[in-house]
Amino acid sequence: MKKGFSGLMVVFTCVLFFVSGAFAHSTGGGDVQEFEKAPATQNAEVPVPEEKCPNANDSWRQAQSFYGVQVDESQQCMPDNPKLVAAVTEGTNNVPMMDLMDLGLSEDAVRKGEDLDGDGDPDVINITLEVQEINGRSPSGSSVEGISQEIAPGIRPGFWVFAPKTRGMATEGASASSIVRSPSPTIRVEESDRVNIKLENTHYFPHTIHFHGVDHDFEVNGNGNDGVPQVNGEPAMPGGTQEYSFSPEQPGSMFYHCHVQPNTHVLMGLQGMFSVEEERDNNTVQTFNIGGGKVRNPSEAVEQEYDNEYDMIYRGLDKELHNKIKKSNDPRVIAEGVNKEYDVTERNPDYYLLNGKSFPYTVRESQVVVEENETTKMRVLNTGSEGLSLHPHGHKPTATHYDGVEVDEEARIQRDVFDVSAAQRVDLEINSTEDGLNSYGPGAWFMHNHKEEAVTTDGIAPGGDVTLLTYKSYQGEENLPQKGVSWDQFFTEKYYEGEIPMWQGLSDKYGNIEVQPASTSTVVLIGLMGLILGALGAMVVV
Structure with missing residues (x-):
């Protein structure tokens, strides 16, 4: 008796689903009730970008x-x-x-x-x-x-x-x-x-x-x-x-x-x-x-072992401190501002710099440019008060020195993330031999601090200390990467004021997806399927 009653309840529930679904989706004359559509996307106006390599000779x-x-x-x-x-x-x-x-x-x-x-x-x-x-x-x-x-x-x-x-x-x-x-x-x-x-x-x-x-x-x-x-x-x-x-x-x-x-x-x-x-x-x-950046006259010792050498200096920056010298030229006011009003224990970095710049300017002058089968010496210094988790895509460098002290060869560490504490120095050897370990092969590989806030500029990404480890074959016009989305918007002030969406324009490339409301015929079909399944369920239960 209980089994039969349960089966009837299943059928009754499915009937209610069918009737209520059809009723809810139909109005006088059987017209479909339209869902309210979202307003059309309005693209932000992208100003003319600044010259990517101004005054470059x-x-x-x-x-x-x-x-x-x-x-x-x-x-x-x-x-x-x-x-x-x-x-x-x-x-x-x-x-x-x-x-x-x-x-x-x-x-x-x-x-x-x-x-x-x-x-x-x-x-x-x-x-x-x-x-x-x-x-x-x-x-x-x-x-x-x-x-x-x-x-x-x-x-x-x-x-x-x-x-x-x-x-x-x-x-x-x-x-x-x-x-x-x-x-x-x-x-x-x-x-x-x-x-x-x-x-x-x-x-x-x-x-x-x-x-x-x-x-x-x-x-x-x-x-x-x-x-x-x-x-x-x-x-x-x-x-x-x-x-x-x-x-x-x-x-x-x-x-x-x-x-x-x-x-x-x-x-x-x-x-x-x-x-x-x-x-x-x-x-x-x-x-x-x-x-900083590329050393264009390396020492004899470096030239004997390496094909390239780079100085890479990282830091975070709190605009509250750095903007104080923009508000006054009176040393007394500035002294009070930076030494008394500013509390370093409440420091909160807004900008992250590599060699004094943030992306995209980092790529203007601090790309690590290599060719296949080369060895590159990269001296890394963290001058900020936060830790640095340096990650080069596509490569696993080897740490040869810490704080100016050479590491014994059998103790050297090869990895793809290096933690560098405040004031610490690490010398890295980058081997661009494609072997699946040292290098995954040619490309324009991102290199950045893997603390996610460090790839932003005042919260806007991409920014921060992002740069590239670039093979020459992947350099295009003006020695910038030749593939990927356009960088034009990154070379505008409005982008870093939050006025331009990161992925604006990609919908035109890949097509817009519009969600259409369900039609009456669709609702009826779903209801009939519910009745059939309910009846089958009742037969099994009984």
């Missing part, structure tokens, strides 16, 4: 020689000025004055002296650094504009940086403005060189330099040499100088930064890579790599 990409210095080719959209590379390699005291004027370099930016050991290269290196401001507020009523630089379209946070001593004022449009940029330049010296670095403080706050990881005496002739003012002498006051001297015995990738209020001065940009190169004969090194 194609001849700068070619290998060439100046002052007897060989400068390697650079397959970047925006390559370094090869004459500048040659000048800071040869020494500014050995370069014609007219060239220094064109380059914006002072004659004492890097003086190279005696060859003390007779091995064919200078061993006395005298470097002069200044402190410069980028995107700060110009003095009220002044017709002189400070240096203005973007990290991405329309985005100009403020920076303080160390820079080679410039010729004249480093103002917007002046020749010196090209050598003042974030990050502070990578500095290269040779193992056992006698290095003397003078800091000429052209800024409104006191500063020092601490050579992190570089072996140096605590004091020289009774003067502080470690750059920590609380225990090691006075800082360079505004308009003053401070000198540091050392002869490093340990080669490797190191770090230098200001140690006055490091909780803000380091974050503001007073930091850079310091590379001590292995000693070799005829080893005149490229003293400054301005902006």
